[in-house]
Amino acid sequence: MALFLLSSPVCHAHGVHSKNTLDKIAETKTITLGYQDDAFPFSYIEGQRPTGYSIDICNKLVDAIKVKLKLKDLKVRWIKSSTASQFVLIKNHATDIMCIPGFYSELRHQKAEFSFPFFFSSTRFITRKNNHTDTIDDLAGHSVLVKSGTIYVEQIHTINRTNDLNLNIELDNNNKGAFQELQSGELPALISSTAILKGMIAMSPTPDEFEISDQTLSPPIPAGLLLPLDDSEFKNFLDNTLKTLITGKDFQKLYQRWFQSPIPPNAINLNIPMSAELKKLTTSTTLYAY
Structure with a gap:
């Protein structure tokens, strides 16, 4: 799997935007992912590569897309984003998935789709x-x-x-x-x-x-990956893949790696137990409804 790190959005060929996301990925044999360099432990740079909890989740989605589309090789382009630019990148189809925690609100949902959640935080x-x-x-x-x-x-x-x-x-x-x-x-x-x-x-x-602060300014808010609006096929596939991941036997290890274990290279352990909301999803038989 090839990997490219870009600091600015990629301009796709004319006409590609009219295709749904999975068709575009199949045609170009490339998936474009957004990352942040300042959202530890979700998305940051280590060894000149995006890394973190949401990056690991995105990488598992890429593997699932590769299998679904029967692609021997799937190139991954990483585009550096910020919380201020992430919705623009998704709207303009400069990225296929934003691999950072997108905390949900109704206002934000008007700008982008949200995947099945993988974290909750106040x-x-x-x-x-x-x-x-x-x-x-x-x-x-x-x-x-x-x-x-x-x-x-x-x-x-x-x-x-x-x-x-x-x-x-x-x-x-x-x-x-x-x-x-x-x-x-x-x-x-x-x-x-x-x-x-x-x-x-x-x-x-x-x-x-x-x-x-001991005081919380909000209840626990779900965080998903930002996806393009109006592409139900792509969202449904990713949601089902995420649900399979989160209800699977290896998800606890993935969570513990980033929130309950020393994170290299500085051995930082955040000691954040899994929230009750996320625990509930690990045993749920239905998809999450925002």
Whole structure:
């Protein structure tokens, strides 16, 4: 299986977009996947290759597509994306699958399809311990940082408006840059999913200086892979493949590798048990309905 890493979208030949995704892949013998370099442990770069939990899941989907289409060789093109550009890449068919955790909302579902979920996470915020910030109300009148293009922008604007907190909501387009602003003391809080925040702290040279809020800003939200809209054949195939994976005997090992074991090369163990929502899916006999 050949692999290409690209930093910009691929322009397909005229007329290819009119085909459904599986036909396009069969014709070009190529699948184009989106990744992020700042979404540890889901999607990041290690050894000049995309790696992570959602990358592993995408690779298993690629294997299933290769079998379905009876392709001896299937080239994989990886396109670097961001949370801000992911919906554009999917809409323009520059990527076939976004291999990053796409946390669901009705508004986001208008822009892209969501696959069968493979993770659930609540939204929280991270602060420096010396800030003594326990709840979102403690941040009233202050600035908070959110990564652009994420579901957390939508959530914090709703919380701010509903609770009249007078928050100044600032956006950053990179998790690493956002954490640096928090680390330097430029901004008091950073909002994201619990898993992403735990990853940021674990990779910090001074993890003991930070804490994640006990308060959750959302219930557990399902995360799937972003897919093209209006391609039910592709979605149904991937959903059934993901369901088979998640209800299979090896899924527990895959989950433990990324969330309950030391992750090379720095032996980071996030110690995140499988959520009740995901556990339920591992024994479900039906497809998940958003």
